[in-house]
Amino acid sequence: MRIRDFALKDLPRATKQSAWLDIAPRADGGNWQLPLLTIIGADDGPTLLVLAGVHGDEYEGIAAIPQIYRLTQARELRGRLVMAPVCNMPAYEAAQRSSPIDGLNLARVFPGDIDSTITRRIAGWLCQKLLPHADFLIDLHTGGIAYELPTLIGYVHDDGALGQASLAAAAAFGAPVMWGHPLPLPAGRSISAATSLGIPSLYTEARGGGGCDVDVVACFRDGVLNVMKRLGMIRGDLNRRRLTHHLVGDGNLDTVIHAPVAGFFQREVSLLEHVKAGQRLGAILDAAGAESAQVKADRDGLIIMLRGLPRVQAGDGIAHIAQPRHKKK
Numbered sequence: 045m046r047i048r049d050f051a052l053k054d055l056p057r058a059t060k061q062s063a064w065l066d067i068a069p070r071a072d073g074g075n076w077q078l079p080l081l082t083i084i085g086a087d088d089g090p091t092l093l094v095l096a097g098v099h100g101d102e103y104e105g106i107a108a109i110p111q112i113y114r115l116t117q118a119r120e121l122r123g124r125l126v127m128a129p130v131c132n133m134p135a136y137e138a139a140q141r142s143s144p145i146d147g148l149n150l151a152r153v154f155p156g157d158i159d160s161t162i163t164r165r166i167a168g169w170l171c172q173k174l175l176p177h178a179d180f181l182i183d184l185h186t187g188g189i190a191y192e193l194p195t196l197i198g199y200v201h202d203d204g205a206l207g208q209a210s211l212a213a214a215a216a217f218g219a220p221v222m223w224g225h226p227l228p229l230p231a232g233r234s235i236s237a238a239t240s241l242g243i244p245s246l247y248t249e250a251r252g253g254g255g256c257d258v259d260v261v262a263c264f265r266d267g268v269l270n271v272m273k274r275l276g277m278i279r280g281d282l283n284r285r286r287l288t289h290h291l292v293g294d295g296n297l298d299t300v301i302h303a304p305v306a307g308f309f310q311r312e313v314s315l316l317e318h319v320k321a322g323q324r325l326g327a328i329l330d331a332a333g334a335e336s337a338q339v340k341a342d343r344d345g346l347i348i349m350l351r352g353l354p355r356v357q358a359g360d361g362i363a364h365i366a367q368p369r370h371k372k373k
């Protein structure tokens with residue numbers, strides 16, 4: 045089916061179905077498609093939209109969604125569960141973060157444009173056909189091949205109704221780390237598009253590295269089911285991981301500590317380690333092992349993101365530091 049012809053409201057009650065929606069023509073005569081798993085409950089209730097594969101090299105969310113689909117029965121559901129396990133099919137096929145076709149990062153082009161190139165087109169259709177019908181959004185990310193982050197749930201840190209709904213859902217999700225981001229959120233993300241529509245949202249991160257960690261998959265699966273319980277969509281007790289860290293900060297992984305030169309990044313710190321401004325985090329080595337540059341902390345806080353892939357180009361992100369919740373910047 046063409047995504048142009050798809051309408052969530054046309055799906056019958058008490059049904060589960062998987063669909064492949066045509067987004068754009070491919071060079072081989074086929075179509076770039078969006079796989080969509082939907083469960084329409086027997087009773088009215090909220091609509092939860094769950095996205096994964098916005099970046100093509102982040103696998104735990106892609107693995108969690110089919111598990112959530114199998115575990116959720118339409119007759120036991122209030123409302124609608126709408127899940128897109130691989131949003132960025134061109135990037136997924138190429139096993140890379142951004143699209144090999146137009147070079148764009150899907151998580152920087154929301155709300156997109158259905159008349160533009162493939163990446164903006166995907167964002168545009170998600171924003172036209174799915175997001176406006178959602179009462180809540182969860183976007184499942186990890187660090188991908190190049191970056192490592194602790195398993196965390198990111199939420200909107202704000203005293204307004206949207207922020208409070210996001211915080212309550214983050215607490216229900218039950219990841220080991222909570223990370224709140226004050227408004228305004230950086231532009232172009234699915235959660236910034238949701239926020240501009242007044243829709244509360246969450247996103248995840250995890251270690252990444254190009255693998256698919258079963259514990260992370262289980263945390264994401266249980267977390268989405270926990271949020272469904274919190275929203276009154278299904279019954280049952282919450283199954284949460286113990287909270288170890290609650291952090292706040294801008295969360296903009298585009299404004300991180302960058303590699304000053306190309307080379308081999310050798311780390312000297314670990315994820316969630318406390319560091320002081322000016323502290324050495326590691327070094328960039330040349331191919332003979334000589335040190336080309338130091339990498340230092342730009343502020344006090346905890347290491348929330350760290351480069352996992354050692355080979356870096358000048359300007360690549362190396363590390364990001366977040367603050368514990370009780371400290372105001």
Ligand SMILES: [Zn+2]
Pocket residue numbers: 098099102151185186187188
């Ligand atoms: Zn991502």
